Amino acid sequence: MSNNYSKQREIILEVIKNTRIHPTIEEIYEMVTKVDCKISKSTVYRNVKILAENDTIKKITMQEGPDRFDYIHFPHHHAVCEICGKVFDFEYNFETKKMSKSIKKQTGVISNMDCITINGICENCKSKK
Amino acid sequence: MSNNYSKQREIILEVIKNTRIHPTIEEIYEMVTKVDCKISKSTVYRNVKILAENDTIKKITMQEGPDRFDYIHFPHHHAVCEICGKVFDFEYNFETKKMSKSIKKQTGVISNMDCITINGICENCKSKK
DNA sequence: CTCAAATTAGGAATTATTCCTAATTTATAT
DNA sequence: ATATAAATTAGGAATAATTCCTAATTTGAG
Numbered sequence: 001m002s003n004n005y006s007k008q009r010e011i012i013l014e015v016i017k018n019t020r021i022h023p024t025i026e027e028i029y030e031m032v033t034k035v036d037c038k039i040s041k042s043t044v045y046r047n048v049k050i051l052a053e054n055d056t057i058k059k060i061t062m063q064e065g066p067d068r069f070d071y072i073h074f075p076h077h078h079a080v081c082e083i084c085g086k087v088f089d090f091e092y093n094f095e096t097k098k099m100s101k102s103i104k105k106q107t108g109v110i111s112n113m114d115c116i117t118i119n120g121i122c123e124n125c126k127s128k129k
Numbered sequence: 130m131s132n133n134y135s136k137q138r139e140i141i142l143e144v145i146k147n148t149r150i151h152p153t154i155e156e157i158y159e160m161v162t163k164v165d166c167k168i169s170k171s172t173v174y175r176n177v178k179i180l181a182e183n184d185t186i187k188k189i190t191m192q193e194g195p196d197r198f199d200y201i202h203f204p205h206h207h208a209v210c211e212i213c214g215k216v217f218d219f220e221y222n223f224e225t226k227k228m229s230k231s232i233k234k235q236t237g238v239i240s241n242m243d244c245i246t247i248n249g250i251c252e253n254c255k256s257k258k
Numbered sequence: 259c260t261c262a263a264a265t266t267a268g269g270a271a272t273t274a275t276t277c278c279t280a281a282t283t284t285a286t287a288t
Numbered sequence: 289a290t291a292t293a294a295a296t297t298a299g300g301a302a303t304a305a306t307t308c309c310t311a312a313t314t315t316g317a318g
Contacts, residue, residue, distance in 0.1 A: 005315065006265060025305080040267045045306065047265095061192050063244060066305060079238040088236035095224070095231040102224040103247055107217035109208040111249030115192060118232055120240030134284065135296060154274080169298045174275065176296095195274060 012047045022068040022087040081122035141176045151197040151216040210251035
């Protein structure tokens with residue numbers, strides 16, 4: 001296995017693995033520089049891109065602001081609160097599969113539903129209103 | 130009703146209404162300048178944003194590249210081909226509602242499923258492979 | 259060990275978008 | 289109609305997010 005052979009790439013992956021905050025590149029960069037202060041931002045960008053293409057991590061494209069990333073501990077989707085921006089995980093299930101079938105029928109697009117992100121309002125923000 | 134009172138805003142809305150290509154700002158800008166060559170790009174940005182906040186048009190956040198926009202002829206979602214980037218419309222239906230309920234149960238996030246975009250592979254690109 | 263390939267840091271360049279300002283247009287109240 | 293206030297505009301500067309470039313360094317294979 002010839003992946004992950006640079007020290008920097010290992011640090012970046014470890015950092016993403018060990019957080020639950022669905023970090024942006026900026027946040028990943030801040031975390032990795034605490035481990036090794038000389039890692040450059042372009043190295044973070046490059047390796048995060050490689051890891052996302054690998055399906056080691058998942059890119060979460062946000063409606064507003066920079067992309068976020070998440071280590072794939074298990075296959076899952078994301079629900080983003082439109083008010084506070086917090087990201088919640090939810091699992092693949094029967095409903096996901098049914099919807100995938102319905103989309104294929106309507107549009108011809110075949111999807112494993114890998115990149116769905118749902119926008120809505122979380123419980124906390126709803127109760128504040 | 131005090132919306133749409135500038136000439137520029139009317140042109141921008143008309144252009145978006147009369148295309149099916151789910152245009153980017155750049156593409157909207159090119160189309161509006163064919164009607165009135167003096168409209169500036171910042172005017173396009175500003176008005177497109179207003180129209181999206183109005184729910185007159187819908188912003189489609191792409192996995193790659195700039196946002197795209199679509200006039201809301203009827204409520205619908207989008208399926209994006211990961212290979213050619215083409216955007217397909219699909220309707221709200223039973224499956225969408227079921228999935229929304231499932232997400233609420235799992236995450237607490239309440240969504241009207243307004244901003245789902247599904248990524249996959251379209252028929253045309255699939256047959257080429 | 260040696261050498262080719264991959265990776266790095268750091269910054270320049272690019273892309274997408276927002277912000278700023280003075281001038282113009284539009285709406286409102288006489 | 290006319291004055292005045294509010295909104296909008298063009299155009300460019302500024303910002304944010306990301307990619308690209310290059311010479312130096314590190315890594316892995318023979």
